[in-house]
Amino acid sequence: MPKFCLIGIIPTPIPSCRAHSHETWEIVLYTLGRGVATIGKQDFPFSPGTIICMPPRIPHLENSEAGYTNICIQTDEYPQTGRVPVFFDSPDRSFYHLAMLLHTEFHLKRPNWKLITQDLFDILLLYLNRWEDKEPQHPLVENLKNTIVANLANAEFDMGSSIAALPISSDHLRKVFCKSTGCTPLDFLTKLRMDEARHLLKIGGFSVKEVAVRVGFSDPYYFSRLFRKITGYCPTEFSERGLN
Numbered sequence: 001m002p003k004f005c006l007i008g009i010i011p012t013p014i015p016s017c018r019a020h021s022h023e024t025w026e027i028v029l030y031t032l033g034r035g036v037a038t039i040g041k042q043d044f045p046f047s048p049g050t051i052i053c054m055p056p057r058i059p060h061l062e063n064s065e066a067g068y069t070n071i072c073i074q075t076d077e078y079p080q081t082g083r084v085p086v087f088f089d090s091p092d093r094s095f096y097h098l099a100m101l102l103h104t105e106f107h108l109k110r111p112n113w114k115l116i117t118q119d120l121f122d123i124l125l126l127y128l129n130r131w132e133d134k135e136p137q138h139p140l141v142e143n144l145k146n147t148i149v150a151n152l153a154n155a156e157f158d159m160g161s162s163i164a165a166l167p168i169s170s171d172h173l174r175k176v177f178c179k180s181t182g183c184t185p186l187d188f189l190t191k192l193r194m195d196e197a198r199h200l201l202k203i204g205g206f207s208v209k210e211v212a213v214r215v216g217f218s219d220p221y222y223f224s225r226l227f228r229k230i231t232g233y234c235p236t237e238f239s240e241r242g243l244n
Contacts, residue, residue: 004121005074007103013067019059025078026054027124029071029089029099035064039084051095051128053078053085071099075121087131091142095127140166140173141180148189152196155218159186194230197223201239208235 005024013033028037030046037044037052039060044052046068054060055078062068078085089095102120105113143166151157163170163185177185193215200211212223228234233241 002078002121002125003076004102004118005076007071007073007099007106009071009103010069013064013069015064015067017062019061021057021059022054022074024056024074024076026056027073027075027078027128028052028054029073029095031069031071031096033064033066033068035062035068037062042084044084044086049089049093049096051087051089053087053128055084071096071103073099073102073121073124085128085132087128090127090146091139092146095124098124098127137180138176140168141177144173144177144185145181145188148185148192151216152189152192153214153216155213155216157189157216159189190226190230193217194227197227197235198231198238201235204239211235 002025019038028051030048030050030052032048034045034047037046037054037060039052039054040058044050046052046062098120102117102124105116105120144162147162148159151162160170163173166173168176174184177188181188183191197211197215200206200214206214208224209220212218212220215223217223217226224235227238231238
């Protein structure tokens with residue numbers, strides 16, 4: 001199991017870093033600027049969100065005309081791939097936010113900091129494993145999915161306005177979204193809301209009206225009709241039977 005060693009940040013832009021190497025793997029997330037990282041004899045362009053996993057004992061250097069910043073995480077091992085793994089952070093910067101939390105915990109060294117930093121590092125590796133095993137989705141599809149999740153409980157959420165605000169034609173985005181997820185953006189939202197409604201009804205303690213509000217429906221009667229249409233049961237019956 002890969003062990004977290006340390007984390008450091010370049011907080012202000014620098015134009016270059018001389019050739020050097022480490023005895024450990026170094027996972028580098030670039031946070032500002034564009035440039036090129038040279039690892040051995042290979043060049044890897046980077047921009048904000050690029051993640052490069054640099055193997056141990058291989059000299060590497062970085063150059064950027066306008067300057068760059070990054071976050072460097074060292075680990076004692078990394079799954080061998082026969083290449084230099086390169087990834088890209090998600091549109092909501094999941095990797096960045098976790099890395100910053102890891103940085104805080106590592107340097108403050110509060111109670112249980114060793115367990116917490118290792119757990120955070122393990123989560124970062126899970127993100128890399130996810131991106132290793134799956135082709136990256138269209139960034140605007142990821143953007144819209146994140147927006148949908150953030151608005152599950154928002155009865156005023158306007159899907160059309162959210163799509164129109166993205167720098168792509170609405171029709172094309174819907175086609176790309178359907179290809180990626182197998183459903184339209186509205187169907188995707190409805191599925192997530194119904195999944196959450198089933199969860200709330202299963203754990204109990206909520207009225208149908210309360211469940212409706214928690215999953216983004218201001219009209220509990222419309223929610224009940226839609227829930228029955230999708231599940232085959234009205235919310236009360238679903239809850240009483242303890243269905244999944």
